[in-house]
Amino acid sequence: MKKHFGTTLRRAFGLVCLTLSCFLQGAETITILTTTTDLADITRQITGELAEVSSLCDGREDPHALTVRPSFIVKARTAQVWVRVGMELELGWEPPILRDCRNRRIQVGSPAHIDVSEAILPLDVPQGEVTRDQGDIHAFGNPHYWLDPLNGRLAARFIAARLAKLYPEHEAAFNTNLARFLNALDARMFGEPLVNCAGGARLWQWLLAGTMDNELGKLPGAVKPGGWYAALRPYAGAPVATYHRSWIYLLQRFQLSLAGELEPKPGIPPSPKHLHQLSESFQAKGVRIILQEPFYSPKAAALLAARLDGLKVLVCANSTGGGAGAGSYLEMLDQVISALAGALKE
Structure with missing residues (x-):
């Protein structure tokens, strides 16, 4: 009887530990390290309280010429996700950080290494051979793409999709937060009344197609563009x-x-x-x-x-x-x- 009771107790204790472990794993805060403050803010809008997001750049320095500090390597060592601008912006300082942190999870090519440049519309992509005589030319194009609000939109969608693959249990939360951020960006771009009337995605389509004026004329009422576009x-x-x-x-x-x-x-x-x-x-x-x-x-x-x-x-x-x-x-x-x-x- 005592032996049977002890076995049952051990099984119950094991079940409690397993349940607690799963709960803690699901509730664990994701540690995300981005190379720039812009990517950090966009990522933070998507993750909300599910992640602790920090940036290597602070926004006040030239991101081409960041000086590697020991604290960067310490941060990278414990990061679960790495998010970078790409297009060689971080070429002078990302490699030694990734090498010395010895964190296999965030190395180039791994699922947790997110290169946002894969999702944006690039400009200034060189045609032909690139040489140092041309100055600081980036072989894959101009890396300052976040200054186009549309690329900010594309970056947010890409980051959300990649995080959802890494943490599928949080996909619904990521998508909810993403929709909120996109709506805020679209409202700043075109004005909230116009976004409410036509929808942000449709307005971007009209802008890219060069049909904005024609399509606006078809809308009911007298809703006019606002925001950055109107400014x-x-x-x-x-x-x-x-x-x-x-x-x-x-x-x-x-x-x-x-x-x-x-x-x-x-x-x-x-x-x-x-x-x-x-x-x-x-x-x-x-x-x-x-x-x-x-x-x-x-x-x-x-x-x-x-x-x-x-x-x-x-x-x-x-x-x-x-x-x-x-x-x-x-x-x-x-x-x-x-x-x-x-x-x-x-």
Whole structure:
């Protein structure tokens, strides 16, 4: 009798332990490490409280030239998921971090290594051989794709899909959070009334097809576009200069013209000769704005602004956390687009 009771007790205890183990495993917080703050914020919107998301970049530095610190390797060692921009943005610092962390789970090619560039619409993809004489050219295209809101949308959908494969028990939560984020992004892009009327996905389709005006005319009522689209739409074709070729995605999405770059080649500081040529070119084109990241020297832009009447320098964060008013991915786009619209209106 005692032997039978002991066996039953052990079985019951084992069942309780197994149930508790499964519960704890299901309730475990996922540890996700991203390379940039923009990907961190987008990922955080998708996971909610299901994950602890951190970023290696803080948004205030040049992501091309991040210095590897021991703390990065420590973070990578315990990460369950790695999310990167890709397109060689992290080429100078990702390999040593992944090598030294010795975390097989997040190595390139593994399911938990998420390269978001696989899902976006790339620009500046080189044709032909790429050499160092061309400057800091990326063989797979320009990696600053997050500055196009559409690529932010594509990135969110891709991250959610990959996380759902890794953690299928959370797929419903990921999809719910994803829908909420996409709706918020679409409302910022086109205005909430228009999104409620036509749907965000349909508006993006019309924009990409070049049929927006025609389709809007078919909608019932008098709902007009708002948001970022309406803010910059009146200035389509306006020339904007930049310091680095970071802003091409943003400019193309809103049909603004890239009038020139202060860097003669990507990653090469401007020379006096190049600045003189730009001065003449900007005057001929009627350029009134230089858009620049906060981590580059402001001297060249200030010199051109002093030479040309009416030329304004906008120093804006191009990553989440890179400046005041850029606390989230959507807020970062808000402050850049608001600054551009305000400067173009003057």
